[in-house]
Amino acid sequence: MAAPDGGCHRGFSNQNNDRKMRGQALMAPAGHLEFEGLLGERRIAARSELAQVIRMLSTENLPDVAKVDAELPVDAFFEPRLYSQLAVPGFESMTLSQLTLSKASDQSGSRRVRTDKAGIATFPGIGHIATGMPDADLTATYSPAKQAFSFPAEDGVEKWCEVRTSTFVPNTQIEIIEHIDPVLVNFLEQHIDAPENLKIVDNPQRYVESISKALGLIDHAGPDFHTALVESLQAILLFQHPSAESFAALGMHGMLFLNVPADAGINYFVEEITHQGGHVLFSEATLNRGEFFIAEPEAALSDFLGDSDPRSIYDAFHGLYTEHMESQIVLAVLDRELGVDGLESAFRRHLDAVLLRHARDLSLIGKFTDDIFSPLGKAVFMQFQDSYDHVIKENPHLLGVALHA
Structure with missing residues (x-):
């Protein structure tokens, strides 16, 4: 189970028509029902339905939702971990703020986050940080420009954790x-x-x-x-x-x-x-x-x-x-x-x-x-x-x- 490189420190030094026609010819031979016509619209409608259900369940079951939910677009609720976390009653290991931060229109401001037993906090679509604070419930502020999170410290000096940024398949959200x-x-x-x-x-x-x-x-x-x-x-x-x-x-x-x-x-x-x-x-x-x-x-x-x-x-x-x-x-x-x-x-x-x-x-x-x-x-x-x-x-x-x- 991989650990990140990043750590913490004090201070902060249209597909074209020809291709579409070829694909349709393959998937739906002449004289047969067109497959996307049977399932395509249902798939799109179901995605919307799933997102709305997860939004509702998040509102009912996850903390910090009152502050976060209003600013989130529907596609924030396609995050896969939300499905799993909400399916297990009483199991809360990542906050809604963490799971949906990458989709928030305003990523500034303080947010509640949780670390795992290795002190790592994961932010889908952004990356993860090594805080050095295992199993902790923290308040963090994200700086997209610095690609880092800041945490208040007991001595009054901000503690910054650099993000090990997510890797994506090019030209996708994957x-x-x-x-x-x-x-x-x-x-x-x-x-x-x-x-x-x-x-x-x-x-x-x-x-x-x-x-x-x-x-x-x-x-x-x-x-x-x-x-x-x-x-x-x-x-x-x-x-x-x-x-x-x-x-x-x-x-x-x-x-x-x-x-x-x-x-x-x-x-x-x-x-x-x-x-x-x-x-x-x-x-x-x-x-x-x-x-x-x-x-x-x-x-x-x-x-x-x-x-x-x-x-x-x-x-x-x-x-x-x-x-x-x-x-x-x-x-x-x-x-x-x-x-x-x-x-x-x-x-x-x-x-x-x-x-x-x-x-x-x-x-x-x-x-x-x-x-x-x-x-x-x-x-x-x-x-x-x-x-x-x-x-x-x-x-x-x-x-x-x-x-x-």
């Missing part, structure tokens, strides 16, 4: 996490076995270029999907763990958790950002789950299949979407020869694996669409099926993959 703060500690303890074996990768900044290039490939392959990703993704935590899988979760909505292999390259980040980022987007689009199902969304899929499939209906629906997007994006990257020299074999192996899973899930769930889905849910399912059929028709060399499903 922050690369460099310190595991208490909210993340609590969240990871609930979502990963043996969380004590998790550590942030050494020098996370070294992956920024690969992540940026991966997003560039996704943009060329599916501009609308890329636009949604960079709107909804707030942060990525790059970690290493002997057994944990990469994941995204509504409890830390907008953050991706990627277990990075030693040989991770651009292809890895294309695949994982599409997959895990797809979960984030689909969670937004299906926030009102009842609109998509006539069966209980959390019902076991095995109740319909008659086998031991461990997934819920809703989890399987998520899987269909991520399989759909991965196959569409990776196929477009390969077909358009988007500067992936040396990575073609890795992309093709991944495409084969995804199409195999997708064909299997479409076949399994397709037998029970009348029992599972509402008309809207069935329309979304048919988009998955039609897009898959279109891929096989236009790429007959992939038919062998389907026959093995």
